[in-house]
Amino acid sequence: MASKIEQSWYKKPGLLTLLLLPLSLLFGLISLVRKGLYKLGFCPAYRSPVPVIIVGNISVGGNGKTPFVLWLVPFLEKLGFKVGVISRGYGAKPSSTPFLVTEATSTEEGGDEPCLLAKRLKCPVMIGADRQASIEKLLGNSDVNIIVSDDGLQHYKLARDIEFCIVDAVRRFGNGLWMPAGPLRELPKRIQSVDLAVYNGGCESYSYTLETVGFFRVTDDSPASNIEMAGASVCAIGNPARFENTLRDRGIVLSESLHFADHHPYQASDFAQIDNGAIFMTEKDAVKCRTFAKDNWYYLKVDAKPTSALEKAVLNLLKKKEIYHGL
Numbered sequence: 315m316a317s318k319i320e321q322s323w324y325k326k327p328g329l330l331t332l333l334l335l336p337l338s339l340l341f342g343l344i345s346l347v348r349k350g351l352y353k354l355g356f357c358p359a360y361r362s363p364v365p366v367i368i369v370g371n372i373s374v375g376g377n378g379k380t381p382f383v384l385w386l387v388p389f390l391e392k393l394g395f396k397v398g399v400i401s402r403g404y405g406a407k408p409s410s411t412p413f414l415v416t417e418a419t420s421t422e423e424g425g426d427e428p429c430l431l432a433k434r435l436k437c438p439v440m441i442g443a444d445r446q447a448s449i450e451k452l453l454g455n456s457d458v459n460i461i462v463s464d465d466g467l468q469h470y471k472l473a474r475d476i477e478f479c480i481v482d483a484v485r486r487f488g489n490g491l492w493m494p495a496g497p498l499r500e501l502p503k504r505i506q507s508v509d510l511a512v513y514n515g516g517c518e519s520y521s522y523t524l525e526t527v528g529f530f531r532v533t534d535d536s537p538a539s540n541i542e543m544a545g546a547s548v549c550a551i552g553n554p555a556r557f558e559n560t561l562r563d564r565g566i567v568l569s570e571s572l573h574f575a576d577h578h579p580y581q582a583s584d585f586a587q588i589d590n591g592a593i594f595m596t597e598k599d600a601v602k603c604r605t606f607a608k609d610n611w612y613y614l615k616v617d618a619k620p621t622s623a624l625e626k627a628v629l630n631l632l633k634k635k636e637i638y639h640g641l
Contacts, residue, residue, distance in 0.1 A: 338494060360471060360473060364460055369463065370477070371465075372487070373498050374493065375551075376551055380427055382478070382514075387435050406423060411441065412440050415428040415441055417436070490502060522619055538612050545569060547571040547594050
């Protein structure tokens with residue numbers, strides 16, 4: 315049912331959309347009231363002693379936040395910042411929170427995206443629903459002087475210095491409706507109030523493309539120079555079609571495609587029907603499958619490549635907000 319609802323978001327409104335519309339109106343009303351309470355000062359927001367940058371979106375799933383964070387953190391580090399990342403840690407089951415995710419943390423404990431961020435960025439990554447507590451723990455245990463929040467655009471309890479809203483350049487905002495009749499957490503006009511709308515793909519000035527780095531083995535992260543060119547695609551991401559098209563562009567012949575819900579906690583039994591054939595997945599999927607993967611399981615590593623206009627806009631924002639005072 316969840317899959318049918320998600321598919322309806324990007325189609326012409328039908329009966330299912332109409333049936334869900336009352337719930338969407340309720341969701342929207344609650345969202346507006348909550349936002350208004352923070353805006354008017356009835357609910358206080360926490361102001362971090364160091365700058366906070368939000369990387370979020372207004373729609374659900376598959377927009378490309380993680381690749382942008384994977385680019386943004388090294389960009390900030392090159393400017394001389396000591397960066398810490400905070401995340402809600404969706405699907406994680408840590409022993410306590412806030413919880414520091416490291417390269418050694420299991421995805422069961424740390425969640426798929428935080429584990430991926432910790433592995434790739436090698437900077438402090440703290441998860442927990444209480445963002446204030448996460449920031450305070452980060453600052454108390456490291457020399458972090460700037461925070462990047464992976465998601466949290468609607469978490470108004472946390473004051474922020476810069477807001478980046480990631481937009482899928484192809485799917486955009488679907489039918490333009492609030493959840494669950496549509497994919498939106500907030501209406502499209504929210505884009506007008508963020509510091510910068512960043513487009514994943516497309517031809518906008520402030521955009522980035524996802525460039526493939528190559529295939530790697532799920533078992534040990536080693537580069538896979540000689541891979542099988544046919545097999546099954548398996549993914550638990552918000553927009554599987556983009557990934558599958560990228561595989562085809564790389565010459566992979568897909569025998570079948572298995573889709574799971576975003577953040578699905580993989581088990582070996584999920585792959586039983588594929589037998590011993592090759593499997594292709596995203597890096598986000600791979601971090602959850604390493605303990606039971608086979609030698610012919612591969613993940614495709616991608617990096618965000620921003621336009622020069624986007625890089626310049628990010629730098630100018632840091633200067634405008636008086637966060638960065640370099641040349």
